[in-house]
Amino acid sequence: MGEEGTKSKRADARRNEKTLLDAAAAVFVTSxxxxxxxxxxxxxxxxxxxxxxxxxxxxxxxIAVYRHQVDACAEAGPRLLESSETxxxxxxxxxxxxxDFLVTKHGLAAVLQSDxxxxxxxxxxxxxxxxxxxxRLLEAAxxxxxxxxxxxxxxxxxxxxxxxxxxDSDPRYNARRMVGVLVAGLKT
Amino acid sequence: MGEEGTKSKRADARRNEKTLLDAAAAVFVTSxxxxxxxxxxxxxxxxxxxxxxxxxxxxxxxIAVYRHQVDACAEAGPRLLESSETxxxxxxxxxxxxxDFLVTKHGLAAVLQSDxxxxxxxxxxxxxxxxxxxxRLLEAAxxxxxxxxxxxxxxxxxxxxxxxxxxDSDPRYNARRMVGVLVAGLKT
DNA sequence: AACGATACGGAGCACTGTTCCGTTTGGCAA
DNA sequence: TTGCCAAACGGAACAGTGCTCCGTATCGTT
Numbered sequence: 001m002g003e004e005g006t007k008s009k010r011a012d013a014r015r016n017e018k019t020l021l022d023a024a025a026a027v028f029v030t031s032x033x034x035x036x037x038x039x040x041x042x043x044x045x046x047x048x049x050x051x052x053x054x055x056x057x058x059x060x061x062x063i064a065v066y067r068h069q070v071d072a073c074a075e076a077g078p079r080l081l082e083s084s085e086t087x088x089x090x091x092x093x094x095x096x097x098x099x100d101f102l103v104t105k106h107g108l109a110a111v112l113q114s115d116x117x118x119x120x121x122x123x124x125x126x127x128x129x130x131x132x133x134x135x136r137l138l139e140a141a142x143x144x145x146x147x148x149x150x151x152x153x154x155x156x157x158x159x160x161x162x163x164x165x166x167x168d169s170d171p172r173y174n175a176r177r178m179v180g181v182l183v184a185g186l187k188t
Numbered sequence: 189m190g191e192e193g194t195k196s197k198r199a200d201a202r203r204n205e206k207t208l209l210d211a212a213a214a215v216f217v218t219s220x221x222x223x224x225x226x227x228x229x230x231x232x233x234x235x236x237x238x239x240x241x242x243x244x245x246x247x248x249x250x251i252a253v254y255r256h257q258v259d260a261c262a263e264a265g266p267r268l269l270e271s272s273e274t275x276x277x278x279x280x281x282x283x284x285x286x287x288d289f290l291v292t293k294h295g296l297a298a299v300l301q302s303d304x305x306x307x308x309x310x311x312x313x314x315x316x317x318x319x320x321x322x323x324r325l326l327e328a329a330x331x332x333x334x335x336x337x338x339x340x341x342x343x344x345x346x347x348x349x350x351x352x353x354x355x356d357s358d359p360r361y362n363a364r365r366m367v368g369v370l371v372a373g374l375k376t
Numbered sequence: 377a378a379c380g381a382t383a384c385g386g387a388g389c390a391c392t393g394t395t396c397c398g399t400t401t402g403g404c405a406a
Numbered sequence: 407t408t409g410c411c412a413a414a415c416g417g418a419a420c421a422g423t424g425c426t427c428c429g430t431a432t433c434g435t436t
Binding site for chain 2: 422423424425426427428432433434
Binding site: 107110113114115151152154155156158159162163165166169170172173174177178180181182183184185186 | 357362370373
């Protein structure tokens with residue numbers, strides 16, 4: 001439950017972890033989350049072994065880099081439910097938040113749904129964190145009779161995530177707008 | 189405009205092209221469209237050189253394998269527009285056709301939107317073939333006042349394609365249903 | 377039958393993920 | 407302060423894959 005940084009690790013290990021996180025964040029911005037591991041290691045000035053020791057899979061690294069933002073998104077759910085006029089409005093706003101996060105992370109949406117081995121962890125993390133929040137919002141909106149009630153939260157999450165794929169590589173495609181259409185389609 | 193198969197090619201070349209197409213189709217079914225080129229070559233019983241001579245990029249091979257089905261989908265558009273009660277109904281049915289095609293092709297939807305180099309050709313082919321059809325259906329439905337008129341055909345196509353990604357690798361995700369929601373969201 | 381164009385096969389190169397192990401270093405105990 | 411060793415590091419090496427290149431085999435024509 002606590003912070004990882006205070007663990008009984010050696011000082012250089014802690015330092016390298018931080019360095020790697022910063023380097024990864026920087027490389028993700030410029031080259032996307034699928035950037036070669038070597039690039040990240042080079043940017044951080046460490047060897048290949050170091051990166052794999054700290055983050056056994058690429059998913060672990062991605063999770064570590066974005067954990068704060070994902071958690072923030074999860075925490076925003078209940079808050080929106082309270083502060084919004086209607087549950088549907090809360091759902092809409094929350095999905096906007098999620099979409100804003102995704103479309104600004106080069107290639108993240110794609111890798112999230114990718115069935116390539118090694119990314120299940122990432123998929124699982126997102127689902128574990130955000131699915132309950134989404135489910136709660138959907139349930140509230142359904143109970144209020146604002147949206148259809150035959151939809152699983154998983155489907156909505158994946159649908160929204162999928163719509164964000166490639167949003168940054170083709171200016172003609174506006175993911176936010178299509179998500180808007182999808183969310184409109186949820187209404188009864 | 190005519191058939192390629194009748195070109196002035198050597199007999200063995202024509203034979204290999206057919207063999208490769210069949211092998212590729214078989215491998216795509218079992219291993220997805222991202223299957224290693226070596227696997228396809230092995231299945232066809234030819235060398236690497238042969239496959240690349242006939243299909244310079246993987247996209248060319250994929251296009252060749254699915255050309256007939258894509259063309260059939262394109263041709264179904266105008267027919268549906270005539271035979272359906274309303275333009276919106278035609279649009280809905282046409283999108284169903286497109287989705288049925290995509291979800292039964294392991295990994296095709298993903299590679300269609302992938303920004304990996306080498307697949308632009310594939311993306312372009314699909315767009316060139318299907319975009320005009322989709323645009324016509326959208327326009328008809330918009331003119332009839334059944335759907336919003338501020339949407340580009342490209343967005344709708346990409347949105348639908350995106351929703352189909354991973355449809356076959358997670359039984360909990362029903363792409364058809366989410367596309368249904370999206371299409372419902374198009375209504376005015 | 378001979379010959380030239382066409383096509384073939386697969387070794388080889390480039391690139392990337394991942395592992396493995398010899399070397400270095402941080403922190404603790406004497 | 408010094409010595410020790412577990413912890414951590416670096417990067418060479420291996421494996422999988424896309425793609426090229428060129429010596430060899432085959433086709434079809436003369």
